Amino acid sequence: xxxxxxxxxxxxGQVSPLRVATxxxxxxxxxxxxxxxxxxxxxxxxxxxxxxxSGWWALVFLLASLAVTPLxxxxxxxxxxxxxxxIGVAAFCYAALHxxxxxxxxxxxxxxxxxxxxSRLYLxxxxxxxLGLTVLAATSNDAMLxxxxxxxxxxxxxxxxxxxxxxxxxxxxxxxxxxxxxxxFAGLFVWMMGYRLLSRASEGALGWPSLLGLALLAxxxxxxxxxxxxxxxxxxxxxxxxxxxxxxxxxxxxxxxRPGWPVLGAGLAVAALEAFRSRRRRVASxxxxxxxxxxxx
Ligand code: HEM
Numbered sequence: 080x081x082x083x084x085x086x087x088x089x090x091x092g093q094v095s096p097l098r099v100a101t102x103x104x105x106x107x108x109x110x111x112x113x114x115x116x117x118x119x120x121x122x123x124x125x126x127x128x129x130x131x132x133s134g135w136w137a138l139v140f141l142l143a144s145l146a147v148t149p150l151x152x153x154x155x156x157x158x159x160x161x162x163x164x165x166i167g168v169a170a171f172c173y174a175a176l177h178x179x180x181x182x183x184x185x186x187x188x189x190x191x192x193x194x195x196x197x198s199r200l201y202l203x204x205x206x207x208x209x210l211g212l213t214v215l216a217a218t219s220n221d222a223m224l225x226x227x228x229x230x231x232x233x234x235x236x237x238x239x240x241x242x243x244x245x246x247x248x249x250x251x252x253x254x255x256x257x258x259x260x261x262x263x264f265a266g267l268f269v270w271m272m273g274y275r276l277l278s279r280a281s282e283g284a285l286g287w288p289s290l291l292g293l294a295l296l297a298x299x300x301x302x303x304x305x306x307x308x309x310x311x312x313x314x315x316x317x318x319x320x321x322x323x324x325x326x327x328x329x330x331x332x333x334x335x336x337r338p339g340w341p342v343l344g345a346g347l348a349v350a351a352l353e354a355f356r357s358r359r360r361r362v363a364s365x366x367x368x369x370x371x372x373x374x375x376x
Pocket of ligand 1: 130
């Protein structure tokens with residue numbers, strides 16, 4: 080039997096290059112943090128810096144675990160399924176580390192920590208998200224899958240979407256000025272949710288035209304959310320005067336890439352991949368030619 084701790088081995092007990100590469104990516108932020116701490120490269124408030132880093136990676140890995148299904152179906156990366164659990168559990172580990180570092184930052188005064196979590200909405204939201212991640216991590220093993228049964232297990236694990244929403248809200252709330260990153264993450268999440276809703280409605284993987292439409296819709300919503308966010312952080316100037324400024328910013332690379340562009344790029348890339356794959360499928364198995372009537376009779 081393969082030890083469940085030998086994460087680099089697949090179910091057959093063989094070393095899996097995909098698992099090794101995933102493990103390396105998942106451990107990289109922690110190792111980098113330790114390395115930066117050892118050479119004093121964490122800035123003036125090192126604890127605050129690692130709180131931010133661990134929270135950021137927890138959210139990134141949570142969203143990455145949600146990206147596995149669309150990438151598997153539409154991108155053709157079927158083997159990614161094998162590492163989805165690993166990515167989800169890593170999201171929990173970084174979130175747990177995030178809370179531990181926060182407790183350390185509060186001088187391990189647990190009463191103060193509880194008071195802060197209860198009185199500050201963004202911390203309460205983060206706490207609920209962490210509780211959800213804990214439930215997912217505790218049930219992310221074969222024994223629990225067997226005990227709960229496939230259907231209940233799948234239903235339970237659908238809370239991942241709600242946890243991701245809470246994580247995103249927490250990210251938005253603690254961001255004081257620049258909302259570019261939370262908006263980008265929210266845009267990618269909208270694309271992933273859109274993918275799930277559409278594929279459920281069509282009862283299967285989506286074709287490239289649907290993926291193209293989804294890419295355009297998710298990017299449009301991201302641009303709209305970004306414009307509203309910038310308008311609010313700019314102190315709500317007259318909206319009609321603000322809009323041309325935003326459109327100008329979209330086309331000026333010196334002002335930074337607005338989050339709608341990477342969302343559009345990622346969505347178009349998946350649509351193009353699906354178009355390419357469906358063309359290859361057609362070439363590999365061409366439709367049978369109709370038999371001429373004379374030959375058939
Ligand atoms: C009890 C649970 C949690 C506590 C106490 C907590 C606390 C914090 C604190 C204090 C900050 C920095 C705020 C600032 O400097 O103003 C932060 C940032 C952040 N947290 Fe949490 N958090 C919790 C759970 C989570 C969870 C579950 C996630 C992800 C799913 C998460 C993701 C983030 C992100 C993305 C940031 C911003 C990182 C950045 O600045 O790049 N947090 N959190």
